[in-house]
Amino acid sequence: MNHDWKKISDDNAGRVSYCGNKDNNCTLRITDLREEDSTSYYFSFATWDYRKDGSSISLTVTDVVLEMEPPSVSEGNRVTLTCTTKCSLDPNPEYSWYKNGQPIENTNTNSTVHILAVSSEDAGRYSCGVKGHETLLSPEKTLNVTYAPKSTSVSISPSGEIVEGSSVSLTCSSDANPPVDKHTWYKKTVTSPKASG
Incomplete structure (x- = not known):
């Protein structure tokens, strides 16, 4: 069988590789994901007398980014979390905040959160997202608290x-x-x- 991943690979040399076995595995790997990679993907396979298109899958790449300053801090000091996005959403988007994968209750919806006096309980993995688009969260950043x-x-x-x-x-x-x-x-x-x- 021949698979039609070649066009994608030619356009994205170095980022896209075919990992299948050209028999029953048609795996495609995309590294260094970019916003422009967001689209629907499908594959086609063909023999000398037959061609079949597979069902499509949708890939959405978010540009929501969390910055943490500093990422490691002594107990009692201050940490600033800043969430940014270049997506053309609302002119003044509201943000959701997460710790260890769970929503942080009673947190402001601003793009910046200050933890003024960090305690050992504040250590963990943080992420953020834009309200109304919570399926697109930033990659997690880990806060290390020394005490x-x-x-x-x-x-x-x-x-x-x-x-x-x-x-x-x-x-x-x-x-x-x-x-x-x-x-x-x-x-x-x-x-x-x-x-x-």
Whole structure:
């Protein structure tokens, strides 16, 4: 069989490649997508005496873009999210905001959102879209929030009274980003550390 992807490939050299097996797989790959790639696509196959057009599929390429400044921030600092589009929509489009794929409730519909005092709970994947066109969301941007250790606790094993000469394990745990890689242990009323690591 012959497939009619050749015309598309000739017009878009380097971005379009045929990945099928010329038998029962007619896969076409388009890389570096552009707005002008938005259209309906179909394939035709032919033998020496027969030609058949396949059903068409529609591809829509959005230019909705999310900018995040800065993408990594310490807890308590400020982050600005800006959503832009060049689509010829309403003169003053309203925007929808998403975190980890879910709509963010009670967020303004402006093109810019400021998180004035970032907390660890604000970390995650953000995207945006134009209201009324929510199927066309921006690619996600990840906000990384760094913060000092908190919720620090110590556990002991075994617990209760311990026989002299036996062993005991003390475990310190905390929530931090980046994670704590070194702890220093002190004995109460003794100023010098007992151990670290």
